[in-house]
Amino acid sequence: MIYNIPYIAVVTLVLIGLYAVIMKRNLIKIVIGITLIESGVNLFLITLAYREDSVAPIYHGSGMRLMSLPVPHALTLTSIVIGVAVLALMLSLIIHIYKHYGTLDAKEIGRKEE
Amino acid sequence: MMGMSKIVKTMVSVALPLTLIYGLYIIAHGHLTPGGGFQGGAVVASGLAMLVVSYGSVWTMDRIKEKHLSSLESLGAFGFIGLAFLGLIFGSWFFNNFLLGNEYLFGMIGEGASNINTAGVIPLMNFAVGLKVIAGLFAIVLVMAYATSKKGGDL
Amino acid sequence: MNGFENILSDLLVHSPALIVAIPLLGAFLTPFFGKVHNTARNTFVLIIVLLTSFFSFLLVHDILVNGNIHTYVFGGGSALTSGGFAVRILFQVDGLNAFMAIIATLFAIVGVIYSWSFMKEHTGLSKYYTLYLLMIAGIFGMVLTGDMFNFFVFLEITSIASCALIAFYTNKGKAVDAGFKYIVVSATGALFVLFAIAILYGQYNALNIAVLASNIQFSFLDRIALVLLISGLAMKAGIVPMHMWLPDAYGRAPSSVTLLLIVATQASLYGALRMIFTLFGGQLSRSVNEVGGIEINVNLLIGAVLVGLAILTIFVGVLMALKESDFKRMIGFAAVAEIGYMILAIGAALTIMFSVNDLETSRLALNGGIFHIFNDALDVGLLFLVAGAVYYATKETSLNRLGGLARNMKYTTVFFLIGLLAVAGMPPMNGFSSKLIIYQSTFLVNPILSIIAILCSILLLAVFVKVFYSAFLGPKQAKYEKVKEAPKSMLVAMAIVAGIILFIGLFPDIFISNVVEPATRALVNSGEYIQYIMGVI
Amino acid sequence: MDKRTIAAAVFFSIVAVFLIFGALFMHPFGDPTEDDMDQYIIDNTQSQTGADNGVTSVVFDYRGFDTLGEATVLFTAVAGVILIFRRLKK
Numbered sequence: 001m002i003y004n005i006p007y008i009a010v011v012t013l014v015l016i017g018l019y020a021v022i023m024k025r026n027l028i029k030i031v032i033g034i035t036l037i038e039s040g041v042n043l044f045l046i047t048l049a050y051r052e053d054s055v056a057p058i059y060h061g062s063g064m065r066l067m068s069l070p071v072p073h074a075l076t077l078t079s080i081v082i083g084v085a086v087l088a089l090m091l092s093l094i095i096h097i098y099k100h101y102g103t104l105d106a107k108e109i110g111r112k113e114e
Numbered sequence: 115m116m117g118m119s120k121i122v123k124t125m126v127s128v129a130l131p132l133t134l135i136y137g138l139y140i141i142a143h144g145h146l147t148p149g150g151g152f153q154g155g156a157v158v159a160s161g162l163a164m165l166v167v168s169y170g171s172v173w174t175m176d177r178i179k180e181k182h183l184s185s186l187e188s189l190g191a192f193g194f195i196g197l198a199f200l201g202l203i204f205g206s207w208f209f210n211n212f213l214l215g216n217e218y219l220f221g222m223i224g225e226g227a228s229n230i231n232t233a234g235v236i237p238l239m240n241f242a243v244g245l246k247v248i249a250g251l252f253a254i255v256l257v258m259a260y261a262t263s264k265k266g267g268d269l
Numbered sequence: 270m271n272g273f274e275n276i277l278s279d280l281l282v283h284s285p286a287l288i289v290a291i292p293l294l295g296a297f298l299t300p301f302f303g304k305v306h307n308t309a310r311n312t313f314v315l316i317i318v319l320l321t322s323f324f325s326f327l328l329v330h331d332i333l334v335n336g337n338i339h340t341y342v343f344g345g346g347s348a349l350t351s352g353g354f355a356v357r358i359l360f361q362v363d364g365l366n367a368f369m370a371i372i373a374t375l376f377a378i379v380g381v382i383y384s385w386s387f388m389k390e391h392t393g394l395s396k397y398y399t400l401y402l403l404m405i406a407g408i409f410g411m412v413l414t415g416d417m418f419n420f421f422v423f424l425e426i427t428s429i430a431s432c433a434l435i436a437f438y439t440n441k442g443k444a445v446d447a448g449f450k451y452i453v454v455s456a457t458g459a460l461f462v463l464f465a466i467a468i469l470y471g472q473y474n475a476l477n478i479a480v481l482a483s484n485i486q487f488s489f490l491d492r493i494a495l496v497l498l499i500s501g502l503a504m505k506a507g508i509v510p511m512h513m514w515l516p517d518a519y520g521r522a523p524s525s526v527t528l529l530l531i532v533a534t535q536a537s538l539y540g541a542l543r544m545i546f547t548l549f550g551g552q553l554s555r556s557v558n559e560v561g562g563i564e565i566n567v568n569l570l571i572g573a574v575l576v577g578l579a580i581l582t583i584f585v586g587v588l589m590a591l592k593e594s595d596f597k598r599m600i601g602f603a604a605v606a607e608i609g610y611m612i613l614a615i616g617a618a619l620t621i622m623f624s625v626n627d628l629e630t631s632r633l634a635l636n637g638g639i640f641h642i643f644n645d646a647l648d649v650g651l652l653f654l655v656a657g658a659v660y661y662a663t664k665e666t667s668l669n670r671l672g673g674l675a676r677n678m679k680y681t682t683v684f685f686l687i688g689l690l691a692v693a694g695m696p697p698m699n700g701f702s703s704k705l706i707i708y709q710s711t712f713l714v715n716p717i718l719s720i721i722a723i724l725c726s727i728l729l730l731a732v733f734v735k736v737f738y739s740a741f742l743g744p745k746q747a748k749y750e751k752v753k754e755a756p757k758s759m760l761v762a763m764a765i766v767a768g769i770i771l772f773i774g775l776f777p778d779i780f781i782s783n784v785v786e787p788a789t790r791a792l793v794n795s796g797e798y799i800q801y802i803m804g805v806i
Numbered sequence: 807m808d809k810r811t812i813a814a815a816v817f818f819s820i821v822a823v824f825l826i827f828g829a830l831f832m833h834p835f836g837d838p839t840e841d842d843m844d845q846y847i848i849d850n851t852q853s854q855t856g857a858d859n860g861v862t863s864v865v866f867d868y869r870g871f872d873t874l875g876e877a878t879v880l881f882t883a884v885a886g887v888i889l890i891f892r893r894l895k896k
Contacts, residue, residue: 293878296878296881343871354843355843356847358868358871393889399885400882400885419871419875422879426875426878429883433885433886433890434889436890439891439892445890471832471833472833473840474840474844475840490831493824493825
């Protein structure tokens with residue numbers, strides 16, 4: 001059980017994010033929710049990389065000790081950059097939405113669109 | 115937004131060169147130490163974002179156009195995919211590490227020693243990606259800051 | 270002559286990589302050409318797309334004619350290292366991938382030709398074409414890759430590029446809002462997919478689809494991963510609980526972008542098919558569970574859920590299309606209904622396979638479903654192209670204000686008639702031949718399902734006949750007196766699609782036996798796909 | 807509480823229950839059940855790519871195509887942001 005606490009943390013982060021995405025009406029809060037899910041998934045990937053008593057996979061000065069797995073590090077790197085890209089695009093769309101409707105409330109926007 | 119106070123501007127002009135050098139160091143040593151093109155590029159871009167914050171986006175936009183940043187980014191991306199295509203031509207597979215094992219440039223295989231002249235195309239790819247990330251992230255920050263500034267609006 | 274054949278076979282070996290790499294290269298270079306001249310840039314984009322199509326044709330031809338499976342290892346070397354690890358990224362192309370590649374190639378060409386005149390009045394065209402090529406590259410990457418994480422990366426490329434393009438008309442708040450809805454749904458869906466990939470990686474320490482499929486055990490975590498994968502991809506494919514973004518995005522985007530959005534949606538659907546039939550394919554056939562003494566066949570459950578969702582999707586799509594008064598959004602709802610027909614066929618195939626154990630009929634149903642993927646893309650695509658042409662000529666999308674266009678836009682009217690008959694599944698068109706197969710196979714699951722499907726199809730016909738009557742026929746309106754026929758490039762694009770619709774409608778058997786059958790075979794015999802990589806039979 | 811909120815809440819609780827159970831079924835932290843592929847990479851990185859940094863060798867050599875995709879994603883985002891904030895009149 002104690003060994004599963006990192007996974008519980010991951011699931012908690014993902015769930016908080018999911019809650020924000022499906023329950024909140026403010027667009028900025030939805031974006032924060034997506035970022036939280038993203039952090040949860042990144043944390044999960046990094047968690048998978050760890051082996052007990054291991055060092056980072058850099059050979060110089062590692063002294064032939066056990067190394068943590070390199071592939072999840074690479075995947076996390078990719079996933080972080082993708083997250084930045086999605087975030088930038090979402091925020092610029094929000095800037096435009098605010099210019100058009102003067103509000104960030106999803107319901108209000110829906111009413112103004114009618 | 116006309117920029118922040120004189121203290122902030124002075125601090126930025128001191129910190130900016132250091133940030134740039136640190137970022138370039140991370141890019142150049144990507145194949146030896148933690149870091150690489152993306153991380154170093156992000157450091158440099160955050161240094162440049164400091165410029166936007168302290169001097170204001172309109173001031174920055176007068177000096178650096180987003181068109182040029184976009185071209186620079188295309189150049190970086192083209193360098194990256196060009197290296198991959200060179201792998202197809204010289205190494206007979208797309209993304210082949212064709213420089214590995216040559217005697218002149220980055221060809222050595224570093225057995226434990228932190229020798230910068232190692233790893234084949236990886237350092238070159240790091241440079242290409244670094245250029246791309248610097249230009250790309252700075253362009254995003256600049257464009258979004260300009261769009262929300264009072265004077266600005268559309269590009 | 271021999272040298273030429275050598276070069277051709279070399280190109281064939283490298284074509285899976287080049288199909289993705291060339292549009293990417295083109296996208297990186299488009300801004301430079303945009304600085305020179307507009308026509309130079311358009312020509313450059315067209316050349317890039319034609320070059321991509323050439324490689325795609327080479328690859329697809331070899332797969333469909335010779336029945337080969339192609340792999341390409343990025344970075345070189347053999348697919349598996351000693352010990353059986355797929356360390357490098359693989360592209361693996363079989364009949365199903367080839368089938369999707371045909372759709373993507375066709376629509377890439379048609380879209381670029383259509384954009385030539387359709388977009389010429391707008392600013393920011395360099396960026397538009399850059400994103401267009403990136404979207405094409407992303408779709409090709411999605412349908413060719415054999416690596417889970419690579420699939421996710423291309424999924425994100427496609428969705429980010431399409432989101433920016435949906436919001437192309439930034440002066441309209443609705444377009445921007447549609448783009449935002451799309452990016453929220455697709456980012457969440459993509460993160461679900463990534464989460465599932467991470468779960469699978471944590472268990473089996475592999476990312477290659479074939480390697481994963483040969484190791485998978487269907488434990489509790491694997492089932493969570495399966496559900497996350499399917500729900501994430503279903504969000505992006507617009508199946509009913511998560512369909513609301515689809516008509517908005519389809520309706521507000523420029524028509525040329527909608528064309529590629531249809532393909533992107535279907536690429537997500539392809540992803541779901543690949544995950545169900547290949548990744549979990551070996552396990553699905555014997556996944557019987559016991560819950561409290563009652564045996565539950567998981568496959569039958571998946572099949573039944575899919576059939577239920579499909580009927581709901583068809584129903585919702587048709588009903589909303591009846592109420593809608595905006596031309597493009599209405600076609601968007603029709604597209605939702607059409608997606609429902611594909612899911613219906615796939616669900617019916619799974620249900621038949623595991624309840625009646627009738628492989629022949631389930632194959633027939635799968636044939637119908639896959640065939641309908643192609644037909645749906647063509648039919649809905651043609652309708653959107655027509656709607657785009659009408660918008661180009663009149664700057665109007667509301668059906669209440671359109672009228673009497675047939676006099677001035679003769680060719681467009683003919684193309685709309687073809688698209689209308691095809692989307693409603695009327696006899697001489699391609700929609701009829703695939704829907705007939707779907708009706709036949711669902712009849713075996715439950716006759717009521719088949720009747721509902723037919724009724725909805727008739728309703729769809731009614732919807733579009735109403736549009737035809739109100740927008741194209743009817744009295745001449747003064748404000749549309751000077752409306753001109755659409756420019757040549759748009760007519761050419763529509764004519765290509767309409768020609769293919771008529772050809773498939775008249776000779777469906779040729780198409781089914783040469784293109785659809787290999788795809789179905791690839792889907793059903795997942796063992797071939799896996800063993801080609803594992804090298805063990 | 808309208809219907810949509812209730813449906814969303816039900817959906818959310820189902821996801822929550824399954825994910826928390828899933829977390830309990832994961833292998834213990836720091837002890838992966840399978841790590842052969844990564845061990846292969848760790849053992850062979852230096853001789854096959856010449857890089858001293860294992861992660862960089864994965865990012866740019868073994869999974870270099872992913873990195874191309876990742877660079878493309880950033881490129882796409884920049885193009886998208888510039889497209890969205892473009893000037894509308896010629």
